[in-house]
Amino acid sequence: MKMFYGRIVLWLLILFGKYLICFAQPEELVPEEPVVTCPADVTVGTDPGEPSETVGWIVTVTDNIDTDLIATCTPSSQSSFYVGTTTVTCTSTDRNNNIGSCNFTVNVVDNEKPNMVCPDDIVLGTIITQSLATWSKPTVNDNVDTGLLTTCTPPSGTSFNVGSTKVTCFAIDVAGNEANCTFRVYVIEDHKSPTLVCPANVDETTESNQATLTWTGPVVGDNVDSGLSASCSPSSGSSFYVGSTNVTCNAYDMAGNEGKCMFVVNVIGINNTSSVPGYLVIVVVIVCIFILVMFSAMLYCRSYHARKNERNINDDDVEIPKPKTSINAPGNIEEISMRSGNAVYVNDAVKRRARMNIPRYIDAKLPPLPPPLPRKTNPEHEDLHTYIEIDSAYTNPKK
Template identity: 50%
Template structure:
């Protein structure tokens, strides 16, 4: 306390002498929470009230009940007060209301999704689900697995849910189906060449190698099959394999059989014989015929003379 002497008058300049105003205490806004039953309880916390005083600084308020506290269903008044050094007290009040909310949020899942894949997997995304609630705003849905995940061949259920502040929950389910459109890869043997002394020869080969993006243990079927008899000349063999999604892959190779009995084809031999007949036999016959005809003609001329 400070004293100032002015002549014979002593003035006390302590703030408690001239401070006659109570602090101003500013409470937070009313607080509202929701639970889903009468037995619901909520731990509620709030920011400290602001305190303004005409003399003192750095005053703080005390609230009853304090923050944080447990609140039950219903409305509870919270009183916050602050006292300055002059002994004046200011206060404010707000309410904490715990209400019952038994209504679930509403949400709608996307329609079932189908995608094609030739690799065995596909990344699938969907739109953000809209969530509505009778009390809360800005709710969002969570999905398992989430949008943007990689899905394997087949069907996968996606479950999405949304929960409000009262603990009420809604969920929905949709299906993501990935279709296998990849053909098996069939690798044929190379060209097969055989020699034969007979009209036909039996030819066998190793099974074609088959791989697939989903299925394992696939085998190929060849037409004609391995172990078949092949005639002389060139024959194409087609091998194919089909996976569990009915995708078919194929490959083709050639079997060449050479006839060992003659290095000259039969048709060529026949052609040579015909040509030799024309060249050797036909000119001789014509010459003899002309000679006979010429001799008869001379004889006839002598007889007439």
């Protein structure tokens, strides 16, 4: 009986041992995807003066089997993010190539105002109650945007009354950040002319009749305006003839007041200090040519009028009566050239001379022509006279 109970106990012990052995063996685990935990969405402003912000974060990874897993993010932590929203994706892979991931966003906001610089205060002079003021646009820089527009009140080109006026300018970037700056326009009644200090007199020697000279411009000062410049006549760099030349310089301020100064340029010829300037030589030559032309014209006119006085008027103007018996009719003088067919006739009644191209008559009964006749004069009209020489060959009349 005791053996029977002993066997039963042994059998129970064996069964219980097998159960303990099976219970003590670990369970086989099923591989799972790593769990990647991202941070919450991030919103930050830009770095001062920069269009971006550097952002960093921490991502945790857990796995049911593997340990010490890490996550890789795109973009990575500590990257620079520009204005706007960027999505970041982080992933992790375990030894069984299971991949886990998570996402979050980084939002960069532009909270920085533009940097704006206004022009300096403006001082204007006027001789009336107002003055027109203009200025360059204010300078605007922004950490994100470029080409921002500026607006000023009052605007450039406005007429300002005498006194002080405040001008405010402003600019707004794309994010709505506004910047402004101010300056003043002072208008002063100005009736004072600018002061000019001309250079000293300039002395130059030359071997020719002229020299090219330059000088430093006059110094200009004014009670209101600055940066004024002067203009000179003749200007610097001009050519000056031998002798002394006055150079006048003037400048105007914004109110229209004029200032002047003067200096002298002396050009001395080395070979002949008393040489005549070139322009005088030109004047003398022109005068001589003019005198010569006028003298020639006078001689021509005298000759023309002399020939005109000696010329007979056309025979169509005077009807010549035909002599009855003699070539020397009473009170008339008629001379005929047989070769040329010309006749000259002086009539006491009309007291004029006429030249006939073709004689109106030839009397065959007349005796041959006598030798050359002496000068014949009408006693009543001594200023109207003529004479003719006719040789034996009946040549043309000769006066």
